[in-house]
Amino acid sequence: MTSEVVQAHPDTPFKELARLFTSHRIGGLPVVDHDDKVMGVVSRTDLTERQAAHPPGSARQRILRTVRRLARARPARVPAVTARELMTSPAVTVHPEQRVVDAARIMERRHIDRLPVVDEEDRLIGITTRRDLLRVFLRTDEEIRSDVGDAVSVHVPAHGAGHVRVDVRDGVVTMAGRLRPDADASVLVRAAWRVDGVVGVVNRLANGRGADHADQGGTPLLHSAG
Structure with missing residues (x-):
């Protein structure tokens, strides 16, 4: 504004x-x-x-x-x-x-x-x-990726993400990584959505052992803004 x-x-x-x-x-x-x-x-x-x-x-x-x-x-x-x-x-x-x-x-x-x-x-x-x-x-993908990384890192310790990889292409954010079994990936997804310029978020985060499967090409879930 x-x-x-x-x-x-x-x-x-x-x-x-x-x-x-x-x-x-x-x-x-x-x-x-x-x-x-x-x-x-x-x-x-x-x-x-x-x-x-x-x-x-x-x-x-x-x-x-x-x-x-x-x-x-x-x-x-x-x-x-x-x-x-x-x-x-x-x-x-x-x-x-x-x-x-x-x-x-x-x-x-x-x-x-x-x-x-x-x-x-x-x-x-x-x-x-x-x-x-x-x-x-019109923000660049690199600007968005940097801000999403900062936003997600705030929530990582509390929500048990050992490692979260963030990629951005044409404003669409893809997050992949391993979370604790009791972690809530939706918190990280909402954090990404709040970043200016984000037009979509693909969630490839997985809990426990499922992370390996998700990183190897599991079907991504696209979260819309509603």
């Missing part, structure tokens, strides 16, 4: 929103209240759709001008359009501990390009975009 977030408040006017989008070259931003809690999200599309619905020369505005002229009344002050009126609410958000693949699925399912990242009290702490997620999946 990006921790420095361009944001708006419910009363931020249309013109200021347009300036923020242009000056920061962004396509959307979260709308937060006085306590930094996310109320909604405004996108460039929200602004353009609003303008398209009410162009300067629309029939509605021409009628209003005619009525005012006939009544010889001073034109009434029209309240500025604000973020509150334009935003999509409630906002779809994620928490920092959620996996990259889960965030990607949410974006695809909801047809959105960005997700505000919030803490346990729904306060804004960052934002992630499709570009951020793609950057994660």
Whole structure:
């Protein structure tokens, strides 16, 4: 995620929103209240759709001008359009501990390009975009292998792995080795899944004597993200 977030408040006017989008070259931003809690999200599309619905020369505005002229009344002050009126609410958000693949699925399912990242009290702490997620999946196999090795090594002493071999190809992690008979290989598999850039985990870990068979080409079990 990006921790420095361009944001708006419910009363931020249309013109200021347009300036923020242009000056920061962004396509959307979260709308937060006085306590930094996310109320909604405004996108460039929200602004353009609003303008398209009410162009300067629309029939509605021409009628209003005619009525005012006939009544010889001073034109009434029209309240500025604000973020509150334009935003999509409630906002779809994620928490920092959620996996990259889960965030990607949410974006695809909801047809959105960005997700505000919030803490346990729904306060804004960052934002992630499709570009951020793609950057994660472009990590090299060697970078992934190194991180998986570090993540697995934390659990090895407690879960009785005498030796775990980690190989990575195109983001798919293969783990092979011998575990104690009472060890839980799923702990190591989950540790591998938490590493950014991992798209699959093949479990060739085996307990006790079965490790020799697994290393010699036993049928791998592919654990999906669900």
